[in-house]
Structures are given as C-alpha cells and as structure tokens.
Amino acid sequence: MTAKSKRLWHFNGGLHLPGNKKMSTGQPIARARLPKHLILPLQQHIGEPAEPIVKAGDKVLKGQLIAHATGYVSVPVHAPSSGTVVEISEQAVPHPSGMSAPCIVIETDGHDEWMTLPKPVPDYKKMNPSALRNRIRETGIVGLGGAGFPSFIKMNPGARMSIDTLILNGAECEPYITCDDMLMREHAKEILSGLLIIRHALQARQCLIGIEDNKPEAYAAMVEAFENIRKQQAADTDNIHILKIPTIYPAGSEKQIVTVLTGKEVPSNGLPIDIGIVCHNMGTAVATYHAVMRSQPLVSRIVTITGQGVKNPCNLDVPFGTPIKDLIEQCGGYTEEIKRMIIGGPMMGYTMPTDELPITKTINCVLCASEQEAPDPRPQMPCIRCGECTKVCPVQLLPQQMYWYSHAKDFDKIQDYHLFDCIECGCCAYVCPSHIPLVHYFRYAKTEIWAQERDKQKSDIARKRHEFRQERIDREKAEREERMRKKKEALKKSQGGSNELDPKKAAIQAAMERVRKKNEEIGINPKNTDGLTEEQQRKISEVDERRKRLQQHEKDNEHSINTPID
Numbered sequence: 001m002t003a004k005s006k007r008l009w010h011f012n013g014g015l016h017l018p019g020n021k022k023m024s025t026g027q028p029i030a031r032a033r034l035p036k037h038l039i040l041p042l043q044q045h046i047g048e049p050a051e052p053i054v055k056a057g058d059k060v061l062k063g064q065l066i067a068h069a070t071g072y073v074s075v076p077v078h079a080p081s082s083g084t085v086v087e088i089s090e091q092a093v094p095h096p097s098g099m100s101a102p103c104i105v106i107e108t109d110g111h112d113e114w115m116t117l118p119k120p121v122p123d124y125k126k127m128n129p130s131a132l133r134n135r136i137r138e139t140g141i142v143g144l145g146g147a148g149f150p151s152f153i154k155m156n157p158g159a160r161m162s163i164d165t166l167i168l169n170g171a172e173c174e175p176y177i178t179c180d181d182m183l184m185r186e187h188a189k190e191i192l193s194g195l196l197i198i199r200h201a202l203q204a205r206q207c208l209i210g211i212e213d214n215k216p217e218a219y220a221a222m223v224e225a226f227e228n229i230r231k232q233q234a235a236d237t238d239n240i241h242i243l244k245i246p247t248i249y250p251a252g253s254e255k256q257i258v259t260v261l262t263g264k265e266v267p268s269n270g271l272p273i274d275i276g277i278v279c280h281n282m283g284t285a286v287a288t289y290h291a292v293m294r295s296q297p298l299v300s301r302i303v304t305i306t307g308q309g310v311k312n313p314c315n316l317d318v319p320f321g322t323p324i325k326d327l328i329e330q331c332g333g334y335t336e337e338i339k340r341m342i343i344g345g346p347m348m349g350y351t352m353p354t355d356e357l358p359i360t361k362t363i364n365c366v367l368c369a370s371e372q373e374a375p376d377p378r379p380q381m382p383c384i385r386c387g388e389c390t391k392v393c394p395v396q397l398l399p400q401q402m403y404w405y406s407h408a409k410d411f412d413k414i415q416d417y418h419l420f421d422c423i424e425c426g427c428c429a430y431v432c433p434s435h436i437p438l439v440h441y442f443r444y445a446k447t448e449i450w451a452q453e454r455d456k457q458k459s460d461i462a463r464k465r466h467e468f469r470q471e472r473i474d475r476e477k478a479e480r481e482e483r484m485r486k487k488k489e490a491l492k493k494s495q496g497g498s499n500e501l502d503p504k505k506a507a508i509q510a511a512m513e514r515v516r517k518k519n520e521e522i523g524i525n526p527k528n529t530d531g532l533t534e535e536q537q538r539k540i541s542e543v544d545e546r547r548k549r550l551q552q553h554e555k556d557n558e559h560s561i562n563t564p565i566d
C-alpha cells in the first residue's frame, strides 16, 4: 500500500515551477457566505446544456432539480440553496470568449433549506454498477478537475471493456491551486469512500492514488484514513496504493499521471480508457460519496481564492452560482496589487474582465494576480529555432513546427504534427525566449479546424439531403413507369392476350376502312382533287373531316390508356 512497493515512471519534459501554494493553505476550508442571487448557467459541463424545468416565480429548495439533462452527454442542474427563481435569461458566464449564456437566477431566502432527499443507499456494494451510475448522473456530478466531463460516462466502461486501473488524481500540479490539497487534508475519509464506490461502478482491479510530494500533510491524512478504512472493510481495500509522485508540472494532467503511475502511454487521439485506465479527481470522489451515501446532488465545490491581489487567500466551499465578487469580499477584498483576475491557475487559466461572474462546477481557483504574478506579455519576436519548447513538451510534440503552420494557416499540415494531442499546458510558451504565445496559436488553430469541421458537416448534410431528394424523384419515376407497364399488360390480358384489337379501336379502324372503300368506289384520290366537281370536292372534304375525327378519337383513346393513375 505504499510508494515503496510500486515503481514510478517519468514523462517527457515538464517544468519545475514555483508552487505559491502556501498562501492559501494557512486556514481550514470555510463555507462561503450565501449571496443574494445565485446565477446558474445551464451548461456547466462538456456536452448538451440542461433544460430548465422551473419558471420565474417558482419557489425552490436546496438540492431541488431545476434543469434536467438533455441527451446522453449532459447532466442536470440543482438549486444550490432555497429561494425563488427570479429569471431565466442570458447572463455573462466564465468563459475565455467572454460570452453570455442562458442561466437560471435564484434569489436566496437565507434559510438554505434542503428538500426531502431520497433515501441514501445503505450498502453501495449491493447496487449494481448501472444503478450506481444512474445515481451519479441524477446528482449532476461532472469531473471537478476543470474539464467538466459528466462523471457517469467515465464510470461506464462499456460492455466489452474491462478496467484494470482506477487512478485518483491528487497531483494538483498547477501553481497556486490548493483545493484538492485541502480536501485531502480535511476530507480524506470521504475521498476514499468515494473511491471505493467508483471502483465498484467500474469493477476496477486496482486503484492508484497519486499525490505530489509537495503535499506531505495531504499524503499523511490519506494514509491515515486508508488505514482506518482498511481495519473496518478489509475486502474492499485490496490493491489500493497511495503513491507520492515527484512534483513536476504538468504531472496532474490526465495522460501524464497515467504514465507516471503505470508506465503506460495513452495513444495519440485516445483516452486512458482505451488502455483500460480511468482517472478521476479528488473532488469528484467526494461528490460521489455524497451522492450515494447521503443522496445529495452536487450543489457546491471547494474553490481556491488566492494571489497577491486578495487580502486573505483561502479555500471556500462555494454554492454554484455565487458571484466571484462575493467571495473576494469574504476574503477581505482586493489589495492594491491586484492587476488581473484569472480563472484557474497561471499556466492554463484565462483572464476574466469582471468579478461579477458566477462560480460553476468547473472553476477550481480564482487567482487575483499582481503585476509580478501575471506580468503583461512581452513583445513577440521571431522564432530562433532554439528547440527549448520541444525539450519541455510533455507530449513530445514539436511546438515550433506547429506554431509555424498555425501562423501560415496551414491547418492540414498542423494536424500532421498532432495538434489535438496538445494539452495546452503552456510549458513551451513559458520557456520560449522569443516570447511567442504558442498556446494562443494552438488554440486558434484548433478553433479554426473545429469551425471548418462544422462547416463541412453542414455541407455534407446539405449534399446528403439533395441526394435523398434525387433518389426519391428517381424512385417515384421508376414506380410510375412500372405502374404504366403493368397497366398495359393488364389491358393486353383483358383482351385475351391475343392480337385482337379492343372493341373501340376495332370500330374506328372499320369506319376508316369504309371511308377508304367509298373513295375507291367513287374513284377519288383524296390527296388529288384536281378536275373534280364541286359535289365531289364537298364529299371528299366531308370524308376527310370524318377521317380526321376518327384519327383524333383514336389518339384520345390511346392517351387515356397511357395516363398513369396516381
């Protein structure tokens, strides 16, 4: 069960960065104060946005379902506190693009009153994995490490897949962020209980818990909690290992921690599950424990509020939808050094223009950075092909080549260099002596390729629609012709299948024959009327007229046979 008994591996590159973590670990996790308004985006996860089932004026209780999931890759949203829905409207949300999105706004009543929750599961081991996944889904749990992928999907290995290893990611390698560190220190038992539940859902053979060696308190708390659980539930704790891993950025990235703990490489464009490994976050494990053992939906998370720009950096348990400015206020407000506000850490985070944005399921840190912590970007210079970026890339990409093709907008070529394997860790840009914002170029290229892909999909749909239409027209034509053919055949059959004409046609032909004979009798050639008397000419025109009528009649008769019946 210790690091001594398990071998560790290294991934390529990486950086030793100043952690700056101590400033927010000096005090225990506190509960965030309830704000007057909670702003809840309908999309706080990867996938389809949830759909509201409440309207303005509705009273809601804490934990009540307010928006249900739509589609498979989607999760519901629950009220983080009791109050009244005041509006459902577009609001500014935390996103690198600065966009707004549909949100449910709740005016809190200050009582923070829970709804009547369903009965907790007395023994999760008696639940089948599918029922367990449904419970996880209904409680709105997504990966709390930052990606926000619905957790129930990651707990579903599929019918043919067997999971060998479940990894619990306690690396938290990005500077400044300490929410997982504090969670391990204070809630180790819940984390391990959540781990056992996830393990049951996945039926994983072994569990590996990786904790960076710059978190000795967290490691000790986890080991102690594990020993306590082991004494009570011996059968469940087989093949669980808590491992100290070297502190190097980005060890907490999913593919990198897989390599460090198992020595296996996740294939290009692949996922850990492709090699029988599933990775979950510390916060996700706690949320799973609450969902199964307490029947509580996910309504809050731990957020690190830190940086030289805030007076009292700390970790807060924050109800979703709480505006960031309320949290800053609770932390004593801004210092004079505040320069910019970053959501996430300094390496992978993004700058926000305002603090009026709400906390969502994927926000783990608000960094109130000073000038020294987040200096303005320096002027970009040409690439000198020094190769420093390649040395530090943990995915073994060629950032300078990718930069070149992104700059040239050669989006086919850049994909040959595995652009989509880039985890946007920022190591390459951090070491670049020419101050090239490499990650911006890679994000730009990805966005353009996605846009092109969307356009292509649209034109493919239009082409397919046209092909279907043409196919339908051709099919209808063929069916019409077939009907005509059958009709003619039936007609022939009704005439006894012989060469006899039908009575109408026979009558017409007999009449025409009589006209011809009459002409012969009176010695008239209807085509030559020279030298004929007036009487003879009149008779000829009468006969000719009659012949024409008969011919027209014959034509009409023919047409009625050929006209299709629709």
Ligand code: SF4
Pocket: 382, 383, 384, 385, 386, 387, 388, 389, 390, 399, 400, 403, 428, 431, 432, 433, 434, 435, 436
């Ligand atoms: S580190 Fe910068 S200058 Fe050096 S090769 Fe990479 S992109 Fe070019």
Ligand code: SF4
Pocket: 389, 392, 393, 394, 395, 396, 397, 398, 399, 421, 422, 423, 424, 425, 426, 427, 428, 429, 438, 439, 442
């Ligand atoms: S941002 Fe992408 S290219 Fe740059 S070091 Fe990280 S993974 Fe490699």
